[in-house]
Amino acid sequence: MPIITKISIQQKKTDRYNIFLDEKYAFSVDEDVLIKHQLKKGMELDEFQLSEIAYQDDIRKSYNLAIQYLSRRMRSEAEVRKHLKEKEVDEPIIQEVVHRLHQYRFLNDEEFAIAFVRTQMNTTDKGKELIHRELREKGILENTIDRALQEYPYEKELETAIALSEKFVQKNSCDSSKIMKQKLEMMLTRKGYSFEMIQAAIAEANMEKAEDEEMMALRTQTEKAHRKYANLPEFEYKQKMKQTLYRKGFTLEQIELVLEELAEK
Template sequence: MPTITKISVQKNNPERYNIFLDGQYRFSVDEEVLARFQLLKGKEISSFELDHIMLQDDIRKGVNIAIQFLSFRMRSEKEIKDYLRKKEMDEAIIKEVIHKLYEQQYLNDLHFAISYVKTQVNTTRKGAKIIQLELQQKGINEAYIEEAMGYYDIDKQVEHALLLAEKYAKQHQKLSEKQLYQRIEQHLARKGYTFDVISRALKNLHVEKVEDEEWFALIRQAEKAHKRYQAFTGFLYEQKMKQSLYRKGFSLELIERYLREKEEQIEMGE
């Protein structure tokens, strides 16, 4: 059987050791593997022992890579598996690595899910449906997702939705009030909020829109509509304009006021 004739520390990694058998370099091992198998100069190693040592060293490498990956933030089991696959590790090795990470309490999908939800609630304005989808994509099972989402209560969701609604309203003051509320509802739905949360948020939303602002908003939209329908005249023109502006959310009172003033301008030759 081959005999260990030399053991040396690697220059670039002092936690790994080069093993020489019968005067020739054969493999390297992690410090933990070296100690576990009592690899010492003069020790004979059978081919079976060598295969077992190499297997355990591969597992140890995988564990070290995973722990390094975990050092930046908590990860789900699926994230660790995907990362190790990118490192082209064998599935059997990955399975053993995951088992050891659970043993050493580096992995816990429930704790990960709870931490993830709390972080998203404290640092973002995502709706519950978006966060749930992200957890599903990270491989968290439905029971853990349901428990973790309990840390994003309905009142907090409404609070976040209202903040987004207020911000959107400020940025889109040129819209009619009806159109603004429709756009906000669509915006919040895209952010992952449920219909119930959106309804509660909109009930608490106060859009202070003075009459002049609504009037000038109508004029801007009417000018665009006029360019589309200026080829029409009389009753047909009025109907086209009314339909267009009404769909934009303006009241019939304001629309008719605009059309009267427009007609007066034409009569006066302006």
């Protein structure tokens, strides 16, 4: 059986040791593995011991990889598994590493989900449905997601949706009320708000324009369309103008009125 003839500390990684068997470098091990197997000069190692040492050292190296990954921010179990798999760690070792991480409370999907919901609630303008999808993508179980989302109160989500709506209305004042509402509904849907939440937010945001504001928006859109179609023959010009403005959500009565104003200029 080979005999350990020398043990030396690595220069760049002081928690790892080089093991020499029969005067030749054989392998390196983590300090914890060295202590666990009581490796020392003059010790004989059989094939089983060498295999077990290699296995335990692979676990330790992979565990350290996981700890480094977790040191940047909290992660779900699925994220850690994916990270180790990308590092070409074998499944049995991943399983052992995940077990240890749970044992030392470095991994806890319920705590992760709650922290994720609170962070998204306080630092973003996302609705519950988008947060739900993101947690599901991170491998969190449905019942865990449901419990975590209880941290996001209805009133807080509605407040965020209303603020988003009001900001959107200010930025899109040149649109008709009809088109503005359609665009707002699509934006809030992308942000992860439910249909019921969107309708409640729109109702609270007071989206209805006064008649003069609606006509001002129509005149702005009319000027844009006029610049585009001004060189067309009269019949085609009128048809294009009406089609364009109608698609933008204005009524035919409003359009006729503004086109008459334009013709008189």
